[in-house]
Amino acid sequence: MSAIPQLVALSAFVYALVILVVVLAYVPPFVAWSVWLYRLLLAAYPARFRNEYGQAMVQLFRDTVREEYRRRGLRGLLVVWLRTLADFTVSVIRQHRDKPVEVSSESVLLRDLWQQWRQFGSVALSATTFSAWYGWHLLRLFFRRAVLVWATLTVIAFGIWLVSFFDSMCLLRMRASRIDIGGGMVRILHADFVGDPITEEQWQRDVQARRKKYPTLGDVLQSKPKPWEIRFIRDIPGAVVVQLKADRKTPAILRPYKEWWLILPFFPVPMLLLLGTVRAYRRRRAVSGQAMQSA
Amino acid sequence: MVPLDSGRQVSLSPPEFQILLALADGEKHGYGIMQEVGTRTAGRTRMGPGTLYGAIKRMLRAGLLEEAEERLDPKLDDQRRRYYRLTDAGRRLAVAEAERMAELVREAYDKRLLTKRLILGRVGG
Numbered sequence: 001m002s003a004i005p006q007l008v009a010l011s012a013f014v015y016a017l018v019i020l021v022v023v024l025a026y027v028p029p030f031v032a033w034s035v036w037l038y039r040l041l042l043a044a045y046p047a048r049f050r051n052e053y054g055q056a057m058v059q060l061f062r063d064t065v066r067e068e069y070r071r072r073g074l075r076g077l078l079v080v081w082l083r084t085l086a087d088f089t090v091s092v093i094r095q096h097r098d099k100p101v102e103v104s105s106e107s108v109l110l111r112d113l114w115q116q117w118r119q120f121g122s123v124a125l126s127a128t129t130f131s132a133w134y135g136w137h138l139l140r141l142f143f144r145r146a147v148l149v150w151a152t153l154t155v156i157a158f159g160i161w162l163v164s165f166f167d168s169m170c171l172l173r174m175r176a177s178r179i180d181i182g183g184g185m186v187r188i189l190h191a192d193f194v195g196d197p198i199t200e201e202q203w204q205r206d207v208q209a210r211r212k213k214y215p216t217l218g219d220v221l222q223s224k225p226k227p228w229e230i231r232f233i234r235d236i237p238g239a240v241v242v243q244l245k246a247d248r249k250t251p252a253i254l255r256p257y258k259e260w261w262l263i264l265p266f267f268p269v270p271m272l273l274l275l276g277t278v279r280a281y282r283r284r285r286a287v288s289g290q291a292m293q294s295a
Numbered sequence: 296m297v298p299l300d301s302g303r304q305v306s307l308s309p310p311e312f313q314i315l316l317a318l319a320d321g322e323k324h325g326y327g328i329m330q331e332v333g334t335r336t337a338g339r340t341r342m343g344p345g346t347l348y349g350a351i352k353r354m355l356r357a358g359l360l361e362e363a364e365e366r367l368d369p370k371l372d373d374q375r376r377r378y379y380r381l382t383d384a385g386r387r388l389a390v391a392e393a394e395r396m397a398e399l400v401r402e403a404y405d406k407r408l409l410t411k412r413l414i415l416g417r418v419g420g
Contacts, residue, residue, distance in 0.1 A: 045345075053352065056325050056377055057344035063326040064344075087343025094349060 014085055017041075021081045030077055034065045038084070044092045307392055310342055310350045315359065315381065315389040322363045324376035325351070351379060359385035 021037065038061045042054050061084065068076035307315070317323060317331040325347055332340055342350075354360045363378035381389065403409045 049349075049352065053348040057348055059374060059376065060325045060329065060344045060347065064329070083341060084343050087345045091343065091345025091349050095345070 010089070014089060017085060018082070021078070030074070031062065031065050031069055034077065034081065035062045038062075041088055044088070046095050049095050307388065308350065309340070310346055311354055311359075312389070312392055313340060313342070314347070314350055314354065315385060315392070318360065318379060318381045319386070319389060322378040322380040324368060324378050326376070327368070328379070354385070355379075357384075358382055359388055 017037070021034075035058060039058055042050050042057065045054070064084075065077060065080055068080045072079070313332045313336075314328055316335070317328045320331075323331065325344070329342055329347060332342060351360065355362070359382060360379050361382050363380050365375045365377050367374070368376050400409065400414060404411070404414060
């Protein structure tokens with residue numbers, strides 16, 4: 001999307017403010033008005049930056065305005081405002097550009113669910129379609145009355161595989177996203193499950209060692225991909241994309257999702273398959289029974 | 296880019312180096328830093344609140360600065376102010392950056408781009 005309309009709007013806003021300032025400069029009390037206006041301007045900064053430094057910025061601005069007004073009067077006030085507006089324009093753009101990408105645990109969870117569903121949903125739908133159109137006839141030919149047992153076993157096996165795979169795929173991701181390494185919150189956006197599992201103790205030891213060795217997130221980012229259990233791929237503002245080494249044997253204590261109901265979205269397709277099979281089997285039995293009775 | 300003891304490279308923007316210099320004498324609050332920079336550069340470098348606190352935020356994250364306790368500044372008013380000071384890493388970085396600049400000045404002098412009088416005059420003035 002083009003940024004030109006936004007820039008035009010911002011320029012118009014800045015010019016309007018200059019005019020307002022010029023007008024207000026002739027209306028006492030100048031310092032209080034200026035501080036009030038500057039407080040309004042702060043709304044353009046990202047919320048996190050504003051919450052953290054807004055008060056200090058207002059304080060600094062008030063000190064500057066007061067000093068300049070005392071020394072040079074309205075001319076000084078106007079100069080401060082022109083300088084502040086230039087600084088404001090540049091720093092607002094910079095702060096928005098550097099604004100951390102918010103990756104909440106919830107959004108990671110939702111994205112994981114969506115990705116898993118996209119991946120497995122297509123497989124499950126294909127399997128269902130195949131079973132619905134061809135499978136039934138083939139099964140009837142080869143298994144006859146054992147079809148119910150076969151279908152049940154298949155669905156259970158499919159379900160177990162699905163759950164275990166889903167569980168493994170989500171492994172460590174959420175947990176690691178809550179762990180503070182070296183002063184910065186590390187967000188896990190990608191996980192790769194190879195190599196040896198890590199235990200809770202190993203994980204904690206490594207975090208402690210990292211804290212000692214790399215006191216800040218900047219240091220962590222500069223580190224080479226040496227550790228065996230965590231590999232840094234790249235960083236984006238506010239997030240670190242890392243590759244974890246783990247496997248499906250990683251202890252359950254490290255698993256992030258304790259909530260069993262999170263796997264429910266993956267059950268409708270195999271459940272429908274099972275129900276359809278049962279209904280079809282019953283109908284077939286009923287038809288066979290009727291045929292035998294009439295015979 | 297300046298290497299630190301830990302081997303990492305840190306790049307400093309001019310406002311950040313000015314802040315490091317301003318805090319080399321001791322703790323200061325935002326307005327104190329701004330005044331110090333303005334006085335030292337004879338008004339040539341002026342930082343607005345956005346630039347100053349943007350730089351402070353980045354330097355705090357990089358571990359170059361740390362916050363000292365909030366307290367009053369008797370020279371200004373009765374409002375509590377947040378003070379900042381250099382960390383060891385920040386001080387080392389300031390020294391390394393100053394040495395790098397001194398080296399550049401020396402090279403410029405060797406190539407007759409600068410005169411001794413000019414250097415001493417600027418430094419002294």
